[in-house]
Amino acid sequence: MTTSTTTAPDAATAQAHGRFIRGSVSKVRRVLDQIRGRTYRDALIMLEFMPYRSTGPITKVLRSAVANAEHNLGLDPSSLVISSASADMGPSMKRYRPRAQGRAYQIKKQTCHISIAVAAQTDS
Numbered sequence: 695m696t697t698s699t700t701t702a703p704d705a706a707t708a709q710a711h712g713r714f715i716r717g718s719v720s721k722v723r724r725v726l727d728q729i730r731g732r733t734y735r736d737a738l739i740m741l742e743f744m745p746y747r748s749t750g751p752i753t754k755v756l757r758s759a760v761a762n763a764e765h766n767l768g769l770d771p772s773s774l775v776i777s778s779a780s781a782d783m784g785p786s787m788k789r790y791r792p793r794a795q796g797r798a799y800q801i802k803k804q805t806c807h808i809s810i811a812v813a814a815q816t817d818s
Contacts, residue, residue: 707777708763709811712755714784715748719806722748722781726808734760734774734812752808759810769814777813781806 715722725748729737737756741749756776763769784805790798 706763706767706769707811707813708759708767708769709778709809710755710759710762711810712751712758712808714805715751715808716803716805717748717751718804719781719783721746722752722806722808725749725752726779726781726810729756730776730779732776733815734771734776737776752810755808755810756812759812763812773815774812775815776810778809778811780809782809783807 725741725744725746728744729740729752732740734756738753741753741756760771760774763774764771784807786805787803789801789803791801793799
């Protein structure tokens with residue numbers, strides 16, 4: 695079910711960012727790689743049925759980007775395609791876990807920043 699959609703170079707794009715999202719960058723990128731280049735509707739269906747925890751925040755950021763396209767640019771959601779989707783590393787929260795004989799191991803709780811841009815689809 696591979697669809698090829700392209701965006702015009704001068705097409706208006708709307709974007710949304712999710713910052714300080716709990717989860718590792720690699721786990722978020724594995725989901726973003728699957729939805730990049732897809733239409734909005736296809737991406738929502740894929741995210742709904744993927745078994746990963748990171749699909750929740752990604753869906754939220756995607757809906758925000760589409761709402762920005764609707765409100766700010768007046769674009770129809772059915773004609774939108776995900777032009778770019780990326781995840782960058784955020785700060786890590788450092789916690790300590792007690793271990794045997796008075797030791798403590800450091801636990802890093804990772805965060806990431808999610809960026810999604812949508813643009814109007816062009817038929818080519």
